[in-house]
Amino acid sequence: MEWDKLWTINKKIIDPLCARHTAVLKDQRVLLILTSGPEEPFVRILPRHKKYEGAGNKATTFTSRIWLEYADASVLITGQEVTLMDWGNTIIKEIKTENGVITQLVGELHLEGSVKLTKLKLTWLPDIEDLVSLSLVGFDFVITKKKLEKDDDFVKFINPCTRRETSALGDPNMRNLKQGEIIQLERKGYYRCDVPFIRPFKPIVLFAIPDGRQQPPAN
Template sequence: MPRHKKYEGVGEKATTFTKKIWLDHEDAKSVKSTKLKLTWLPKTSELVNLTLVGFDYLITKKKLEEGDNFINVLNPCTRFESAALGDSNMRNLKPGEVLQLERKGYFICDVPFTTLSKPILLFAIPDGRQQAVLK
């Protein structure tokens, strides 16, 4: 199948169809009442582990003022991680490759697939329009 239905030039991907699937947690909570599309993955042993990494602002104020103690406005946690699963096509990601995860945003591959026991490391690319969805 095309990797992206609007941009055929980005190539093709394999799609696996199974009788059992994984649903996104938010979809699973509302699956009987939603008219929206569902985000799913086939339930197979081919899925890969992901670590999604997001970053927050270094300081907690939009503008520093004279007299502010810099130590008091430092954000104590600027990096956060969440675990996720990805389809088998993600085994082909290369370092520096950019991809979009449905309803999660855009990410850049930092550490590609090497073994099933080591997750692929993806860094969130902030777009400036939304709060981070990984928190």
């Protein structure tokens, strides 16, 4: 059986049960300032999995300053309405750039807007000190060719990089992850906690779990 098929089966097993969390890449993020956002941060208790109560709850902080992935910010246009997951809609009012690089976004909450009509559903994190450091680790095959032929020199097909690691920031609830616990990072994929939270500035290490469709997001 092909590995992709095994990973697809595995996804069907873990997806209904694993908790959902949020992360943004540390060096590829953009600040979105919500001019109509809350004057003071507030917290809501949300389910860690909307369809499985056994996953428990998490505390989500809502602020007027939030982090978005740069990849998401790069496709936004002024006047566009997008959905902030687990919050509601916002309208992009301004995109600030410097030398062609997006440095900051300004938006206005539009919570009465329909999430069904927006094309983009964006993950985000509040701009707070309690965010945790993450190390997202992805693994690749040792041999780059799917099937070696009899006359192939296998040395030519050895993958020079089978481990990729990316720094990220995660929601504060991830401090409670246990070693071996499997989670889904929203819009990123599935991960197994290899090293849980020990102390600030020492990252939680998460190993990417392939889902049978794409390579792990860490790169």
